[in-house]
Amino acid sequence: MDSLLFTATSGASRVLKAQHVRSNNLSNADTAGFRADMERVASVSLQGSGFDGRTLAVTNSASTRFDSGDVIKTGRALDVAVMGEGYLTVQTTQGQEAYTRAGNIRVDQDGALTINGFAVIGDGGPLLLPDYQKVEISERGRISVIPPGGGAELEVGTLKLVNPDTALLEKRSDSLLHSVDGNPFAQDETVQIASEHIEGSNVSAIDELLNVMSLTRNFEMQVRMMKTAETLAQAGNKLISPR
Helix, strand or coil, X not given: CHHHHHHHHHHHHHHHHHXXXXXXXXXXXXXXXXXXXXXXXXEEECCCCCCCCCEEEEEEEEEECCCCCCEEECCCCCEEEEECCCEEEEECCCCCEEEXXXXXXXXXXXXXXXXXXXXXXXXXXXXXXXXXXXXXXXXXXXXXXXXXXXXXXXXXXXXXXXXXXXXXEEECCCXXXXXXXXXXXXXCCCCEEEEXXXXXXXXXXXXXXXXXXXXXXXXXXXXXXXXXXXXXXXXXXXXXXXX
């Protein structure tokens, strides 16, 4: 009975953590450039005298899916989608570089380019736009503007595009991808982008919803196992108790 209770309790705990990962994926199904997480779990036998047959489900840190999402045409000049492999570079609140596939670029009141509140990094640091009448972004990330009132087109900066191996990336709580060793990646001239397009999330809402439903049924099963273990323990106590 004791080993059954150990197994059921650790299984229920694992399901709750998996539900958190799947629910977060589902809530970001419409978030541009979002990369889905996957829960990882391992079965571990407890060591030590008296723990024979007791097994725990140990949840490891979530891994990330790096497959691409659907690319959608928006017609907005500052929307960009990375075509194939590669990432846009942004600056975190701590001043470090991080990477994203979200291309919904905005311009704040000071002319700074941002993605979801993070400063967009160019070949020389955070990018700033002067007053402009029209802005264009080339497939290599070069940003050009036409000044107010017209005139010659001016190149004002270039997006920093990188293409590191996915094994060198890890996703953190800010939903950005970071270098595992903390060192920034060099610009990759082969990365191409499509302007007036944006890449959606790689989350399949239907798959995530089905996984959530399956995990819910699994949790209910684990709870029934715990109740069964309690019933068996009570029956055993009655057998050995003095009459």
